[in-house]
Amino acid sequence: MSSETSLSALAAQLAAKQISSRELTRQYLDRIAALNPSLNAFITVDAEKTLLEAAAADALIAAGQAGPLTGVPIAHKDIFCTDGWLTTCGSKMLHNFVAPYDAHVIERFKAAGMPSLGKTNMDEFAMGSSNETSYFGAVKNPWNPAYVPGGSSGGAAACVAARMAPAATGTDTGGSIRQPAALCGITGLKPTYGLVSRYGMIAFASSLDQAGPMAPSAEDCALLLNVMTGFDPKDSTSLEREKEDYTRDLDKPLAGLRVGLPKEFFAEGLNNEVAAAVDAAVAELKRLGATTVDISLANSQLAIPVYYVLAPAEASSNLSRFDGVRYGYRAPDYTDLNDMYAKTRAQGFGAEVKRRIMIGAYVLSHGYYDAYYLQAQKIRRLIADDFNAAFRVCDVILGPTAPGTAFKLGEKSDDPVEMYLNDLYTIPANLAGLPGMSLPCGFDSQGLPIGLQLVGNYFSEAKMLNVAHQYQRATDWHARQPEGLK
Amino acid sequence: MKWETVIGLEVHTQLATRSKIFSGSSTAFGSAPNTQASAVDIALPGVLPVLNRGAVECAIKFGLAIGASLNRINVFDRKNYFYPDLPKGYQISQLAKPIVEGGALKIVVDGEEKTVNLTRAHLEEDAGKSLHEDFHGMTGIDLNRAGTPLLEIVSEPEMRSSAEAVAYARALHTLVTWIGICDGNMQEGSFRVDANVSVRPVGQAEFGTRREIKNLNSFRFLQQAIDYEVRWQIETLEDGGRVTQATVLFDPDSGETRMMRSKEEAHDYRYFPDPDLLPVKLDEDWIDKVRATLPELPAAMQARFQSDYGVSAYDAAVLTGSRALADYFEAAAKACGQGKLAANWVMGELSAALNKAELDIAQSPVSAAQLGALIARIQDGTLSGKLAKQVFEGLWEGAGEVDAIIEARGLKQMSDSGELEKMVDDVLAANPKSVEEFRSGKEKAFNALVGQVMKASRGKANPAQVNELLKAKLQ
Numbered sequence: 001m002s003s004e005t006s007l008s009a010l011a012a013q014l015a016a017k018q019i020s021s022r023e024l025t026r027q028y029l030d031r032i033a034a035l036n037p038s039l040n041a042f043i044t045v046d047a048e049k050t051l052l053e054a055a056a057a058d059a060l061i062a063a064g065q066a067g068p069l070t071g072v073p074i075a076h077k078d079i080f081c082t083d084g085w086l087t088t089c090g091s092k093m094l095h096n097f098v099a100p101y102d103a104h105v106i107e108r109f110k111a112a113g114m115p116s117l118g119k120t121n122m123d124e125f126a127m128g129s130s131n132e133t134s135y136f137g138a139v140k141n142p143w144n145p146a147y148v149p150g151g152s153s154g155g156a157a158a159c160v161a162a163r164m165a166p167a168a169t170g171t172d173t174g175g176s177i178r179q180p181a182a183l184c185g186i187t188g189l190k191p192t193y194g195l196v197s198r199y200g201m202i203a204f205a206s207s208l209d210q211a212g213p214m215a216p217s218a219e220d221c222a223l224l225l226n227v228m229t230g231f232d233p234k235d236s237t238s239l240e241r242e243k244e245d246y247t248r249d250l251d252k253p254l255a256g257l258r259v260g261l262p263k264e265f266f267a268e269g270l271n272n273e274v275a276a277a278v279d280a281a282v283a284e285l286k287r288l289g290a291t292t293v294d295i296s297l298a299n300s301q302l303a304i305p306v307y308y309v310l311a312p313a314e315a316s317s318n319l320s321r322f323d324g325v326r327y328g329y330r331a332p333d334y335t336d337l338n339d340m341y342a343k344t345r346a347q348g349f350g351a352e353v354k355r356r357i358m359i360g361a362y363v364l365s366h367g368y369y370d371a372y373y374l375q376a377q378k379i380r381r382l383i384a385d386d387f388n389a390a391f392r393v394c395d396v397i398l399g400p401t402a403p404g405t406a407f408k409l410g411e412k413s414d415d416p417v418e419m420y421l422n423d424l425y426t427i428p429a430n431l432a433g434l435p436g437m438s439l440p441c442g443f444d445s446q447g448l449p450i451g452l453q454l455v456g457n458y459f460s461e462a463k464m465l466n467v468a469h470q471y472q473r474a475t476d477w478h479a480r481q482p483e484g485l486k
Numbered sequence: 487m488k489w490e491t492v493i494g495l496e497v498h499t500q501l502a503t504r505s506k507i508f509s510g511s512s513t514a515f516g517s518a519p520n521t522q523a524s525a526v527d528i529a530l531p532g533v534l535p536v537l538n539r540g541a542v543e544c545a546i547k548f549g550l551a552i553g554a555s556l557n558r559i560n561v562f563d564r565k566n567y568f569y570p571d572l573p574k575g576y577q578i579s580q581l582a583k584p585i586v587e588g589g590a591l592k593i594v595v596d597g598e599e600k601t602v603n604l605t606r607a608h609l610e611e612d613a614g615k616s617l618h619e620d621f622h623g624m625t626g627i628d629l630n631r632a633g634t635p636l637l638e639i640v641s642e643p644e645m646r647s648s649a650e651a652v653a654y655a656r657a658l659h660t661l662v663t664w665i666g667i668c669d670g671n672m673q674e675g676s677f678r679v680d681a682n683v684s685v686r687p688v689g690q691a692e693f694g695t696r697r698e699i700k701n702l703n704s705f706r707f708l709q710q711a712i713d714y715e716v717r718w719q720i721e722t723l724e725d726g727g728r729v730t731q732a733t734v735l736f737d738p739d740s741g742e743t744r745m746m747r748s749k750e751e752a753h754d755y756r757y758f759p760d761p762d763l764l765p766v767k768l769d770e771d772w773i774d775k776v777r778a779t780l781p782e783l784p785a786a787m788q789a790r791f792q793s794d795y796g797v798s799a800y801d802a803a804v805l806t807g808s809r810a811l812a813d814y815f816e817a818a819a820k821a822c823g824q825g826k827l828a829a830n831w832v833m834g835e836l837s838a839a840l841n842k843a844e845l846d847i848a849q850s851p852v853s854a855a856q857l858g859a860l861i862a863r864i865q866d867g868t869l870s871g872k873l874a875k876q877v878f879e880g881l882w883e884g885a886g887e888v889d890a891i892i893e894a895r896g897l898k899q900m901s902d903s904g905e906l907e908k909m910v911d912d913v914l915a916a917n918p919k920s921v922e923e924f925r926s927g928k929e930k931a932f933n934a935l936v937g938q939v940m941k942a943s944r945g946k947a948n949p950a951q952v953n954e955l956l957k958a959k960l961q
Contacts (some may be wrong), residue, residue, distance in 0.1 A: 081532045094531065101525055103532055200532040207761035235534050236763050314761055317564050320575020322530040323621060325627065337625075341568055364566070364756035 005166050007072055014061060014071040021061065021071030025054040026114050030071050032117065032164045035485065038145060041159040043078050043136045045118035053115035059115050069223060070113030075165035077156050078119035079126055079212075080366045082106050089133040089202045089227065090122040091154075093322045093329045093348035103200020104232045105211050108364025111228045117165050121155030124178055124350045125319065126204040128152050129422040132413050133352040141184060142482040143448055147406040150180030150422075156214050157184035162485050167215035167224055171201060173208045173349070174307050175402075176382035178438035181214055182401035182451020185440045187468065187478055188214040189221045192458050193433035194239035197232030203318040205311035206237075206429040207365075207483060217478050218439060218468035219483045222246040234313040236395060241459070249466040257467065260394030265425050271404040277279075277450040278400050278440030281471065282304040285398075288470055295390045299382040300428040304382070304420055307427045309363050309376035316360025322348065355416065384432040391457040396467055399425055401438040401451035429455045439468045442475035449477075487723070488688040491716050492696075493651045494605075496680040498636050499668040500612065501544040507635035508535030508578060515674045519617070519628035527633045529573035533581050533926055534762050537562075541635035542766060545585045548775040550638060551665050551783055552604060554589030556773060560607075560766040566756040570627050571614035578706050579638075581757045585607035585768075586637075588643050591661065591787060593653040602654045607639040611718060612726055629673075637667070643682065643693065648712035648798055655679055664784055664809040672703045679708055683730070685719045693717070695729045699736050699743055711736035715743050763928035795825025804833055809846045814854045821858020831857055835878055852881045860887040870947055873897045899948045903955075905949055906939075909957035910955045913938045924960060932956065 004010075013019050029047050036042050050073070057071040073213035080086050081099035085104075088094045093359070102110065108366035109116070123133040131139040131154025139154040141147040142162035149158040153170030157180035160168050170177040172190035181188030189212045196211045203209060213224030225246040232238040259282065266275060282292060324330035324344030331343035390397060402422055412419045434455055441452035452471075456464040472478050504514055509526035526533045544562070549556045561583045564576040586607035593600050612634040617626035639658065645651045659677055663670035670677050679702040683693035699715055702708045714736075719729050731749040736742075782790075788802040791812075795806065805815045811832070819828035836857065840850060860877055863869045869877060871894065880891035892898050900906050913935060914921055920938075923931035939952045 081530070087531070089531065097531065099532075198532075199534050202531040203762075205761075215629045234536060237537050237761075313758060317566050317576050317756070317758070320566060320568065321531070321573060323568060323570075323575060326528055326573065327530070337570065351762075361756060364758050366754045366756075369758070459741070 005163055006024060006217060007069060007223050010072045010166055011069050021054040021057040021115060021210055022051055025050060025073045028117055028165055035162050035164055036154055039140045039142060039158050039162055040137050040162060041121055041139050041155040042118045043088055043121050043455060050115050050117055057113040060283055067112050072166055072384055073115040073117045073166040074109055075117040075120050075156060075159050076106060077122055077153055077169050077171055078247055079171050079202045082108050085119060087299040090124040092135040095329060095334060098329050104197035105228055108227050108424055120159055120168060123152035124353050126152040126171060126173055127352050129179055129358055129419050133350055138409055141406050142231040142485055144321060144406055148409055150183035152176040154180045157181050160214055163481060167213060167220055169211060170214045171211045173204050173311060174430050175423040177212050177214060178401050178426045178453060182440040183406040185449030186214060186216055187218050187439045189437040190435060191461055192435045194237050195229045197235040197238045198362060199232055205314040206318060207314060208311060209415045217470045218465050219250060222465045244462060246462050246465055249462045250469040252466050253289060254470050255392055257290040258394040259285055259290050259292045260390050261292050262295050262397060262399060264300050265399030266299050269403050270400060273444040274400050274404060274450050278452055281441040281452045282412040284474055285471060288474060291340040293394050295394060297386045297390060297428060299379060299386050302379050303427040303431055304424060306376045306431060308420060309372045312360030313364050313373055316357045319357055321415060327373055382429045383428055387434055396464055397455040399453050401425060401453040405444045405448040405450055425453055432448045434458060435461050435464060437468060442477055457461060489720050490688045491646055492643050492684045492693055493645040493712060494682045495641045495651060495655060498638045498678040499638055499639060499662050501541050501635040502669050503538055503540040503635055503669055505538055506633035507538050507541045509633050513634050517630055520630060523629035527629050535578060537763060537766060541609055543776050545637050547665050547667055547780055549586035550605055550777055550780060551661060552589030552591060554586045557583050557585055558768050560585050562760045562763045563757045564760045567753050570625060570729055571616045573629060573632055577611060579610035580608035580759055589659050591654060593704045595649050595653045602644050603642040605640040605642050607637050610636050610638060612613050612636050627642055648709045649682060651712055652709050655705060655708055660784060666778060671759040675703060678703055681708060681712055683712055683715045685716060694733050697734045700733055707738055711743055711761055714741055721767060751890060795819050797825055797829045801829045805829060814847050817854035818857040821855050822861035824861050827861050831861060832921055839882060851884060856881050856888060863888055868899055870899055870949060875901060900943055900946045906951060907955060909942050910959060911940055913942060914959060
């Protein structure tokens with residue numbers, strides 16, 4: 001496989017007709033065929049469908065109607081409904097569900113002429129931080145298959161890290177793009193809430209869910225963001241804004257950039273090696289002309305409890321439609337309607353999903369709503385207020401993406417709370433609706449990647465991508481690939 | 487012991503929008519099952535609701551029409567429960583902030599006017615239908631109705647008899663059809679009534695325990711159900727029993743209510759604001775635009791009918807029973823310039839004929855212009871009342887316009903007084919006995935003579951004229 005796999009390089013090769021989309025796509029399909037049995041990054045691969053899409057892209061290129069990324073293949077998280085493809089959301093509940101329509105995000109990538117390489121593995125209904133809750137089995141971290149890739153977009157992160165796809169889509173409710181990006185050593189961005197349509201993206205927690213790009217570099221993410229964003233009248237929370245070019249500021253120098261360092265993100269619980277790598281990244285940014293400012297996001301310390309009230313509350317309702325009546329799994333034997341519901345949902349959902357449905361139903365129930373749900377909403381507002389105050393004194397907030405590097409498969413799967421702590425630094429941006437991204441900034445002593453998180457103000461994606469791109473021009477962490485898979 | 491009945495109504499009105507409240511599917515009634523159910527309506531994974539502003543405008547219209555206050559910020563909530571015809575597992579509704587709060591309706595019962603206050607009206611989506619027949623031990627689900635916009639209109643518990651409840655329901659039915667937000671078709675479920683009924687000893691301040699009678703789809707059933715329920719509650723209490731809070735169904739065949747579920751079985755709906763929908767702001771501009779589309783309302787029109795056309799309060803109330811009827815009356819009254827006469831014809835001959843033929847005013851074979859022309863011919867003396875009825879029959883049969891029917895059927899009143907005078911003379915000559923009797927003081931004999939003249943003229947004589955001539959001749 002070509003060593004130059006940046007999207008712009010691949011697009012240039014396609015435009016120059018050095019390679020056809022079919023040839024390029026076939027190379028990736030071959031790599032998927034070789035690596036997926038061990039990494040389990042994909043739930044569904046359908047080479048025939050993919051190559052038809054690649055042929056269509058070649059026709060566009062031949063006709064001179066190619067867009068910037070036409071012919072470059074991409075992998076889609078199995079949370080996006082994809083017309084004619086199995087769309088499982090990592091659950092037994094939808095193990096047999098073939099979507100009859102395309103999610104808005106899928107429509108956009110199709111319109112851009114980007115063939116789909118398949119549907120990537122994920123934590124069941126995006127609930128998890130290790131990809132171990134998938135009905136289709138855990139994904140392995142390409143840097144060390146004994147370790148988790150993070151989650152919930154673990155398949156997406158792993159397939160990009162292993163170069164089974166040049167890029168992938170992900171979704172992020174509490175860190176599901178950024179945390180696996182960090183654990184797999186790639187770049188991932190969660191946009192401002194409302195920038196990317198949620199239509200056709202199977203809902204976990206509607207007020208937090210946001211789709212975004214995952215790829216080796218910030219430049220790749222900027223190109224993908226150009227495709228993904230835009231107003232969609234089918235999503236009432238989609239924002240009506242003028243179209244931006246997210247690559248426009250990539251090459252700006254960082255002189256004068258004010259980087260906010262929240263003391264809460266560098267406190268107890270942070271792994272030393274991660275702290276050191278992040279410190280080194282800060283030093284690099286300073287060298288590039290940035291200054292730092294100490295800030296506080298005091299209420300972010302409440303982010304996890306707030307999140308584990310609000311996200312399950314919304315999820316308990318969002319997942320009610322999976323009842324065995326119209327599609328998906330239905331228990332084979334039942335005595336009456338209630339028994340059908342109970343057995344279908346008992347058998348169709350995994351333990352983590354059931355846990356969150358129960359938490360959600362509890363916090364919304366009569367007599368508890370005020371104490372949990374309303375209280376959590378109030379704190380959510382305070383968390384957003386902290387960020388607003390911080391952005392008066394800095395342009396971008398920087399910290400670690402996750403408290404540690406990848407952990408071993410099975411290591412935390414028996415301790416939900418320990419698992420939830422992995423999203424300590426990523427959840428606040430979701431609660432505030434702010435954009436956040438993770439980019440590689442080093443490796444720990446075991447050779448596992450370390451992620452650096454940037455959180456920007458609303459709609460400051462171009463600024464964050466500028467910072468990340470300048471950092472990536474000065475470093476090569478993002479270009480490293482797992483040794484054994486090269 | 488003397489008992490007092492307390493009734494509050496919750497009415498689900500289907501709003502007359504072309505498409506559903508959160509999807510673009512058609513709301514038309516009666517299509518093949520699931521042919522009007524889109525991805526959004528069947529709640530496929532990933533789909534999202536988008537609010538139909540038309541439904542909001544219907545609610546604004548209603549709020550303005552009953553003098554209610556409109557919430558400027560509208561939040562939609564999810565009401566969570568499992569049922570096969572509820573595809574999302576929750577219904578999108580409004581709990582804390584209904585779009586309409588307060589307002590009132592006037593009703594008239596036994597000539598007494600009463601004001602019924604409304605608590606609230608909120609927007610929500612309808613569920614689909616479960617079809618229990620034809621599927622041999624299974625249930626069919628039709629989601630055509632799922633997502634049809636509803637305005638749930640809740641009254642205060644201010645009605646004190648089934649008659650008041652029916653009068654309120656009728657007044658509400660008139661209003662929602664009048665302002666065009668609901669087609670009012672009760673058979674098709676466009677206007678469904680739930681009645682909360684309780685009884686208490688007269689003079690007691692606290693309400694008794696209520697039971698809710700669900701889904702009454704005719705005014706007759708509403709009356710029967712409440713009457714039965716009130717009797718049942720009083721008997722239960724007088725027998726030393728207790729009424730417990732419950733939801734009941736009315737069985738029209740037995741005329742009884744029966745328990746559906748008790749309060750203990752009531753759901754915890756786990757309401758919370760729907761994160762898929764942003765709060766809807768009503769600005770003054772929007773409200774003003776909607777206000778401008780409101781027609782003249784029944785109450786205003788009743789007052790105007792009394793002053794403009796001199797009809798009684800009772801007649802004005804009857805004539806504004808529906809907008810179509812009121813429009814018909816006014817067109818007929820304008821065409822002939824005779825308000826009272828037009829009112830009598832519309833409420834008399836025309837209504838009787840429509841009832842007999844089971845037709846709606848909108849389907850009347852006789853147009854308002856035709857009725858007006860007919861009344862004008864009575865007024866100018868061309869037709870007697872009796873002849874006019876024959877002309878009306880001709881109009882009803884579609885025999886042509888008023889004057890053409892009069893001409894063709896020779897129904898013109900005799901205007902040639904010479905001819906009439908000869909007829910009178912002939913009758914007097916042929917009936918010496920009656921003449922004798924009249925002259926000896928028997929007034930009845932006079933009427934017999936009038937009848938003879940009318941008969942001779944085959945009804946075409948002007949009775950007033952005949953009277954006059956006879957009197958002159960007999961003096």
